[in-house]
Amino acid sequence: MAGSTAIRGTRVGSGPMGENERGESAPRRHVTFFCAKGHVSTPSFSLEVEVPETWDCPRCGLPAGQNQAAPPPEPRIEPYKTHLAYVRERRSDEDGAAILEEALARLRARRGDV
Numbered sequence: 771m772a773g774s775t776a777i778r779g780t781r782v783g784s785g786p787m788g789e790n791e792r793g794e795s796a797p798r799r800h801v802t803f804f805c806a807k808g809h810v811s812t813p814s815f816s817l818e819v820e821v822p823e824t825w826d827c828p829r830c831g832l833p834a835g836q837n838q839a840a841p842p843p844e845p846r847i848e849p850y851k852t853h854l855a856y857v858r859e860r861r862s863d864e865d866g867a868a869i870l871e872e873a874l875a876r877l878r879a880r881r882g883d884v
């Protein structure tokens with residue numbers, strides 16, 4: 771940033787009245803973040819930087835937000851099977867069972883006929 775070099779430049783020739791305190795420690799603000807698991811972290815940010823909306827929780831790594839009532843949701847890790855694939859598989863199992871049941875019923879009926 772051009773600003774920092776400009777500030778440093780003013781040190782040259784500045785008066786003796788407390789100017790040396792300037793820039794010793796940049797002013798910081800503490801921002802509290804809450805993650806979905808209830809962890810609270812309070813990182814500090816320089817006033818020059820924009821506070822991010824989410825912050826990785828240092829304890830569990832989940833994204834944490836500034837709103838305690840509504841922390842960011844846990845990122846869902848995509849399972850090997852998608853939900854749709856799971857439903858399809860279950861349905862085909864049910865279909866398979868129904869077909870088997872039907873076949874057995876037909877078989878029993880046929881035997882009963884005999």
Ligand SMILES: [Zn+2]
Pocket residue numbers: 805806807808809827828829830831832
């Ligand atoms: Zn956490």
